[in-house]
Amino acid sequence: EVQLVESGGGLVQPGGSLRLSCAASGFTFSSYSMNWVRQAPGKGLEWLSYINSVSSAIYYAVSVKGRFTISRDNAMNTLSLQMNSLRAEDTAVYYCARGFYGGGANNFYMDVWGKGTTVTVS
Amino acid sequence: DIQMTQSPSTLSASVGDRVTITCRASQSISGFLAWYQQKPGRAPKLLIYKASSLGSGVPSRFSGSGSGTEFTLTISSLQPDDFATYYCQQYNSYPYTFGQGTKLEIK
Numbered sequence: 001e002v003q004l005v006e007s008g009g010g011l012v013q014p015g016g017s018l019r020l021s022c023a024a025s026g027f028t029f030s031s032y033s034m035n036w037v038r039q040a041p042g043k044g045l046e047w048l049s050y051i052n053s054v055s056s057a058i059y060y061a062v063s064v065k066g067r068f069t070i071s072r073d074n075a076m077n078t079l080s081l082q083m084n085s086l087r088a089e090d091t092a093v094y095y096c097a098r099g100f101y102g103g104g105a106n107n108f109y110m111d112v113w114g115k116g117t118t119v120t121v122s
Numbered sequence: 123d124i125q126m127t128q129s130p131s132t133l134s135a136s137v138g139d140r141v142t143i144t145c146r147a148s149q150s151i152s153g154f155l156a157w158y159q160q161k162p163g164r165a166p167k168l169l170i171y172k173a174s175s176l177g178s179g180v181p182s183r184f185s186g187s188g189s190g191t192e193f194t195l196t197i198s199s200l201q202p203d204d205f206a207t208y209y210c211q212q213y214n215s216y217p218y219t220f221g222q223g224t225k226l227e228i229k
Contacts, residue, residue, distance in 0.1 A: 035218075037166075045158075045166060045209055047218040059216040062123075095165055102154060102171055102213060109156040109213050111177065113165040 002026040002112050004096050009117030016086050016121070022079040022096030022114055030054075030074035033099035033108050036081050038092040039116075046092075049081065050099065050108070057106070064090075086121045093118050124148050124212050128221035134229040139200045143224045145210035147191045154214040157186055157195045160223075161206045169208075170195065200226075 008020040022034070036048040049070040050059045058070055069082040079096050093116040099108030125148040135141050145155065153173045158166040168177040170186035173193055183198045197204055205228050210221040 044223045045160075045211070045220045047211070047220065050216065050218070061217045097166075100171075102156075104152065104154060104214075107154045107213050109154075109168065109171040109211075110158075110166075111168050111171070113167070115165050 002098075004098065004112060004114035006094060006096055006114045006117035009094065009119045011120045011122065012086055014087060014121055017082070017084045018086065018119060020081040020083065020094055020096075020117060020119070022081075024077045024079065024098075027098075027112075029072075029077040034070075034072060034079045035097045035099055035108075035110055036068075036070060036079075037095045037097055037110070037113075038090075038119075039095070040089070040092040043092075048094075051079070052099075083119070086119075088121050091119060091121050123217055124151060124215060124219050126210055126212055126219050126221040128208075128210055128224050130224060131222065132225045132227060134227045135200055136229045137200050137202055139229075141197050141200060141226065143195045143208055143210075143226075145188075145193045145195070145221050147193075147212055147214075150190050151212040151214035153189055154212060155186075155188070155193050156211045156213060157184075158209045158211065159204075159206045160209065166209065 033052045067085045095116045097110035098112040100111040102109045155173045157170040160166045174186045
């Protein structure tokens with residue numbers, strides 16, 4: 001079964017740091033790009049970051065660029081998100097999602113999602 | 123950044139109804155549009171990709187259409203399990219962006 005399991009969420013003070021992890025199983029992790037998406041309480045979905053299969057292409061949303069760092073360990077089938085300088089507005093459920101090639105030069109939709117991990121900045 | 127605007131924000135309908143949700147992009151996205159369904163406390167689930175291709179295991183009552191900047195998600199005959207929030211998302215260019223969501227409620 002294809003599965004993504006996030007961990008590492010919790011309560012952190014403003015200005016603090018947290019590292020999220022996403023453990024992948026049931027598929028060849030090293031062949032897929034990955035994303036982080038978050039959802040603040042009662043709000044919509046916000047895409048945060050993308051990393052391709054070999055970590056040579058990385059993109060961030062403006063809201064987290066310079067504070068968050070995405071990375072992956074293909075040997076350990078793990079995706080990570082290092083979050084620094086956290087703010088109250090970073091409070092959200094954080095999802096990892098697999099990127100599936102959708103045609104074009106660099107177009108990937110998100111076909112598999114984890115259940116999410118909750119980050120509270122207060 | 124490409125802005126995605128969904129309408130309506132809330133939709134009330136009954137089991138068996140045919141419903142349509144619209145998503146407009148601020149510029150052409152070349153059909154690189156996905157639709158997701160999300161239920162409270164659950165992760166989003168892929169319904170449609172490339173504007174009109176059905177995701178794996180998604181019932182055929184869901185369909186997508188559109189091109190350029192205007193897209194629609196149609197549910198041909200609402201089932202009780204379909205009451206949820208629906209999001210469109212463009213994956214034409216980074217940063218990827220979502221619509222604000224459409225909450226489908228039971229009338």
